[in-house]
Amino acid sequence: MMKKPVKPSMKDVLKAAAGHPKPAEDANGAAPSRVGRVQIAGFFSKEASKQLRLLALETDGTVQSLLAEALNDLFTKHHKPPIA
Numbered sequence: 070m071m072k073k074p075v076k077p078s079m080k081d082v083l084k085a086a087a088g089h090p091k092p093a094e095d096a097n098g099a100a101p102s103r104v105g106r107v108q109i110a111g112f113f114s115k116e117a118s119k120q121l122r123l124l125a126l127e128t129d130g131t132v133q134s135l136l137a138e139a140l141n142d143l144f145t146k147h148h149k150p151p152i153a
Contacts, residue, residue, distance in 0.1 A: 109136075 077085075125132050141151035 109140075 121132055121135060125135055128135070137153040140153035144151050144153065
């Protein structure tokens with residue numbers, strides 16, 4: 070008869086994780102890629118979200134880079150410097 074595998078306790082999991090280094094963070098806990106940046110968000114349709122992700126995939130880019138491009142185009146249209 071085979072014994073059922075023993076599931077580790079939360080205490081054991083936390084003890085094991087304590088030995089692993091955390092990713093680098095700044096003094097406020099932000100990842101290095103987010104230092105000096107703020108989040109800009111909005112609510113859009115599911116279809117718009119899916120289309121944006123598909124475009125990122127098709128262009129071998131990221132949603133972040135596409136949004137930066139769109140913001141810079143908007144800024145330029147309104148005679149503002151493209152700083153995104």
